Amino acid sequence: MFMDPAKITAENRAIMVDFNGAAIWEKYAFVKSHPVVGLLQTFASAVSGMNIFKSSYIRDARVALEFEAGRLAELRNAGFNAPKVLDHDANWAWMTLSDMGDTVAHIVKKTDMEAEHRQNILVRAAESLAVLHGYGHYHGRPSMRDLTLNKRGIGFIDLEHNPLMVMSLAETQARDAFLFLLDATWAERDNPKLMPLLIAHYAKIAPPDAIEALDRTARALRPILAPLQYLPGGQPRAGVLINALVEGLQDRRPAARGAVHKAGPRV
Numbered sequence: 001m002f003m004d005p006a007k008i009t010a011e012n013r014a015i016m017v018d019f020n021g022a023a024i025w026e027k028y029a030f031v032k033s034h035p036v037v038g039l040l041q042t043f044a045s046a047v048s049g050m051n052i053f054k055s056s057y058i059r060d061a062r063v064a065l066e067f068e069a070g071r072l073a074e075l076r077n078a079g080f081n082a083p084k085v086l087d088h089d090a091n092w093a094w095m096t097l098s099d100m101g102d103t104v105a106h107i108v109k110k111t112d113m114e115a116e117h118r119q120n121i122l123v124r125a126a127e128s129l130a131v132l133h134g135y136g137h138y139h140g141r142p143s144m145r146d147l148t149l150n151k152r153g154i155g156f157i158d159l160e161h162n163p164l165m166v167m168s169l170a171e172t173q174a175r176d177a178f179l180f181l182l183d184a185t186w187a188e189r190d191n192p193k194l195m196p197l198l199i200a201h202y203a204k205i206a207p208p209d210a211i212e213a214l215d216r217t218a219r220a221l222r223p224i225l226a227p228l229q230y231l232p233g234g235q236p237r238a239g240v241l242i243n244a245l246v247e248g249l250q251d252r253r254p255a256a257r258g259a260v261h262k263a264g265p266r267v
């Protein structure tokens with residue numbers, strides 16, 4: 001059942017095994033961090049002064065697998081939808097996980113899906129991420145392929161990043177929101193209202209510190225990315241997201257909230 005460590009690659013390190021119709025997943029320890037990418041991230045964070053660019057990979061693959069198992073258990077104990085760690089090797093060369101169903105990426109990328117149905121699933125994902133953050137937790141790198149959907153709702157898999165070793169919880173949560181939304185810009189082409197909608201649903205539930213860090217990050221990045229809109233392909237996806245964040249979060253800034261407060265409650 002278990003693979004020869006020499007044959008493990010980034011593509012086959014997580015594989016589904018069918019036990020008479022019941023699926024489980026084997027996940028193998030594998031070094032994901034690339035030294036050159038790590039250096040670029042260090043450079044970007046030094047130049048920008050922003051922690052969110054720092055690499056959050058744990059360098060030792062077995063330590064990373066054990067860390068991920070601990071985080072999956074933590075989220076499950078807190079009542080969130082995450083896979084159960086069924087078994088693991090004594091040295092964390094592998095672990096087996098319960099099946100979480102299909103990923104959000106796989107579901108929303110079905111070409112025959114109606115835009116509204118796709119939008120509803122992405123809204124649920126944005127809200128679930130905000131609830132996770134509201135309870136003081138984080139994902140680490142919530143791409144659509146690391147979120148799942150089953151009858152318990154949105155689930156969280158692939159928790160091998162450890163951002164808290166290089167940034168605060170608020171920065172970690174802001175980076176979570178940014179990475180999720182950036183991945184979801186994929187679905188924005190057919191639906192220009194999607195980003196404002198996802199941002200509003202996230203911001204309605206997420207903790208103020210995370211929103212503040214997200215807003216601060218978007219406003220710091222906007223002037224850096226603005227010139228890129230003149231490239232032949234037009235505004236890059238990150239630029240679209242940053243503009244939507246700066247606009248969508250303006251009511252959440254302390255000054256804007258203070259102004260509303262001073263003017264008295266709106267009726």
Ligand SMILES: Nc1ncnc2c1ncn2[C@@H]1O[C@H](COP(=O)(O)OP(=O)(O)OP(=O)(O)O)[C@@H](O)[C@H]1O
Binds near residue numbers: 027100101103145
């Ligand atoms: N418990 C699970 N339930 C359902 N699908 C799973 C589960 N574990 C892994 N998968 C599937 O396998 C893929 C890879 O698993 P995972 O994301 O944990 O590995 P990874 O190598 O860290 O991936 P990435 O390339 O995103 O860094 C997932 O995107 C998902 O499709």
Ligand SMILES: [Mg+2]
Binds near residue numbers: 145146158
């Ligand atoms: Mg993954």
